[in-house]
Amino acid sequence: MSEFNESASTSTVGAPRWVGLAVAVLGGLSLIGLGVGWSALNQARSVEQTTQSTLKQANEALSQRLAKEDEINQQLQSDLKVVTDKLNVTQTDLVTARKQDKTATKAVDKKVTNLETSVKAELATKANTDDVNKLNGDVTGVKTDLDATKNSIQMARSEMGTLIARNHDEIDQLRHMGQRDYFEFTVQRKGGATKVGTIQVELRDTNLKKNQYTINVLADDKSFEKKNRSVNEPIFFYTGGSRQALELVINKVTKSSAAGYLSVPKAPGAASASTATSGK
Numbered sequence: 001m002s003e004f005n006e007s008a009s010t011s012t013v014g015a016p017r018w019v020g021l022a023v024a025v026l027g028g029l030s031l032i033g034l035g036v037g038w039s040a041l042n043q044a045r046s047v048e049q050t051t052q053s054t055l056k057q058a059n060e061a062l063s064q065r066l067a068k069e070d071e072i073n074q075q076l077q078s079d080l081k082v083v084t085d086k087l088n089v090t091q092t093d094l095v096t097a098r099k100q101d102k103t104a105t106k107a108v109d110k111k112v113t114n115l116e117t118s119v120k121a122e123l124a125t126k127a128n129t130d131d132v133n134k135l136n137g138d139v140t141g142v143k144t145d146l147d148a149t150k151n152s153i154q155m156a157r158s159e160m161g162t163l164i165a166r167n168h169d170e171i172d173q174l175r176h177m178g179q180r181d182y183f184e185f186t187v188q189r190k191g192g193a194t195k196v197g198t199i200q201v202e203l204r205d206t207n208l209k210k211n212q213y214t215i216n217v218l219a220d221d222k223s224f225e226k227k228n229r230s231v232n233e234p235i236f237f238y239t240g241g242s243r244q245a246l247e248l249v250i251n252k253v254t255k256s257s258a259a260g261y262l263s264v265p266k267a268p269g270a271a272s273a274s275t276a277t278s279g280k
Contacts, residue, residue: 155174158234162263164249165261166251167251171261182262182264183197185259185261187201187258187259188203188257189204193218196262197262199217199246199262201217204225206254206255206256206257207228207253210230212228213258214226214228215250217237231251232251234247234249235249247262248260248261
């Protein structure tokens with residue numbers, strides 16, 4: 001009986017030790033889990049803060065880029081408007097030039113038809129030699145006029161629709177048309193700037209082999225250089241806010257000089273400088 005009591009007493013005393021050990025292990029595991037959870041939470045917060053900072057910087061960079069793109073877009077729209085205005089002017093000049101060509105051609109055809117009808121009628125009613133000679137003289141005179149008209153029609157046209165004169169006689173033909181003023185000039189390579197109309201031109205170089213030249217144009221307190229331009233190739237530019245372009249053409253180059261003309265649109269109601277020049 002005493003042995004049984006002693007065994008039961010031993011079992012009762014040994015049980016709390018295992019429970020304590022289990023509690024200690026569970027407590028340690030809980031602390032480890034709590035530490036891991038706290039570390040994970042801190043790491044998640046750090047990642048969130050880093051992500052928010054990165055997103056903020058990206059948003060700021062995107063906003064700056066969009067603002068810059070908007071500024072560039074506005075500048076491009078402004079440039080496009082200027083180019084569109086210039087193209088409208090060019091288109092107007094081309095339409096006018098085509099109408100002039102069509103009108104001139106019709107006038108020539110009508111003149112030829114009238115001449116042929118007149119000659120046939122005269123020959124039918126007047127068969128003597130004197131009348132025939134007179135008619136021949138009239139025909140010769142009309143043919144001369146027709147040749148002059150055809151020459152003006154056959155002149156090359158620039159992209160602006162203007163006729164390009166290749167020599168003094170053709171410049172005179174254009175001057176008599178009365179649409180623009182023409183200033184003929186010769187500029188020396190070592191002579192500095194030469195005044196032509198309202199601008200100045202300065203010859204920089206000539207290339208006789210290629211029939212080219214380099215010239216500097218001074219207008220409205222600004223200057224621009226045109227390099228290696230060919231003879232009879234027009235140079236267009238605008239001055240004084242004019243909507244019509246000035247045209248500079250060099251017809252001939254030598255080793256030390258260049259000769260050509262400046263074509264200027266006539267001001268409404270103003271006297272023609274070219275007419276005054278041709279009347280001297």
